[in-house]
Amino acid sequence: DGGITQSPKYLFRKEGQNVTLSCEQNLNHDAMYWYRQDPGQGLRLIYYSQIVNDFQKGDIAEGYSVSREKKESFPLTVTSAQKNPTAFYLCASSLRGGANQPQHFGDGTRLSIL
Amino acid sequence: GENVEQHPSTLSVQEGDSAVIKCTYSDSASNYFPWYKQELGKRPQLIIDIRSNVGEKKDQRIAVTLNKTAKHFSLHITETQPEDSAVYFCAASEASNAGGTSYGKLTFGQGTILTVHP
Numbered sequence: 044d045g046g047i048t049q050s051p052k053y054l055f056r057k058e059g060q061n062v063t064l065s066c067e068q069n070l071n072h073d074a075m076y077w078y079r080q081d082p083g084q085g086l087r088l089i090y091y092s093q094i095v096n097d098f099q100k101g102d103i104a105e106g107y108s109v110s111r112e113k114k115e116s117f118p119l120t121v122t123s124a125q126k127n128p129t130a131f132y133l134c135a136s137s138l139r140g141g142a143n144q145p146q147h148f149g150d151g152t153r154l155s156i157l
Numbered sequence: 158g159e160n161v162e163q164h165p166s167t168l169s170v171q172e173g174d175s176a177v178i179k180c181t182y183s184d185s186a187s188n189y190f191p192w193y194k195q196e197l198g199k200r201p202q203l204i205i206d207i208r209s210n211v212g213e214k215k216d217q218r219i220a221v222t223l224n225k226t227a228k229h230f231s232l233h234i235t236e237t238q239p240e241d242s243a244v245y246f247c248a249a250s251e252a253s254n255a256g257g258t259s260y261g262k263l264t265f266g267q268g269t270i271l272t273v274h275p
Contacts (some may be wrong), residue, residue: 076262085163085246085265086201101262102158133200142250142261143189143208148200 046070047149049134054154056121056128064119064152066134074140075117079103080131080151089132092117093140121154129155159184159251163266171274176237178269180247181229189250190223190230191263196243204245205232237273244268 050065066075074093078086088101092111106125111117117136121128132152137144160183170176182190188209193201207214207221207230214221218237223230234241248263 083268085161085267086263087265088262091262140261142187144250144261145191145203145206146263147203150200 047134047136047147049132049149049152051152052150054152055157056154057157059123061120061122062154064121064132064134064154066117066119066149068115068117068136068149070136070138070147071114072136072138073114074137074144075111076135076137076146077101077107077109077117077119078133078135080133086133089119091140159187159249159264161247161249161264161266163247163269165269166267167270167272169272169274170237172237172239174237176232176234176241176271176273178232178245178247178271179229180231180249180266181227182249182264183228184249184251185225185228187249187251189261190221191248191250192221192232193246193248193265194243195246195268201246234271237271239273239275242271242273244270 047068056062076091077089080086087103089107090109092098095114098109098111108120134149135146137146163180191206194204195201205219205221207223218235220233246268247266250263
């Protein structure tokens, strides 16, 4: 899955600060996703995008925002409204959107509060 | 929405034994069921998946079975090796519609920590 690049690998956020996590893919995949993973828990969907200029809220979208201006890029902004942002954030992509598409993940960004 | 339950949360086996992880799902419309393996601090990797028109799928030492009537699916690993030690996640895919467009999203189970002792 070397085609999905997340940066930075580690990120620290100060109180009241917005931070943006980068996700880039060169797989020519239409769909992209953001998940949050907390210790000992499964992955929870934050936002997903099936095509450029379109995105949908997942199960835990509050305090987060995204954009999809280019097919290969799907940045996630963790806003100051997200009161518990410490987690491991994973970006994924699939060839197409839809309910039966394999998703492939990047290496993740670990976000912590200063 | 979809709800996925995964059991057990931890599983310890001896090298060479088999391991079985089970998941149940709630939405009968779900039609795609992938399994991911995640090593500590790394990305989840897709190891096998099954679609609802198939009851069983095998790939070397790994197999997945699906019972649509009971809404459960299982991962079977035979001849386990220490390098199989990891966290395993199941997922179920549901379709949703918004503005006339069909979207798909995965709902993940809580994960199973598999430890294979040499």
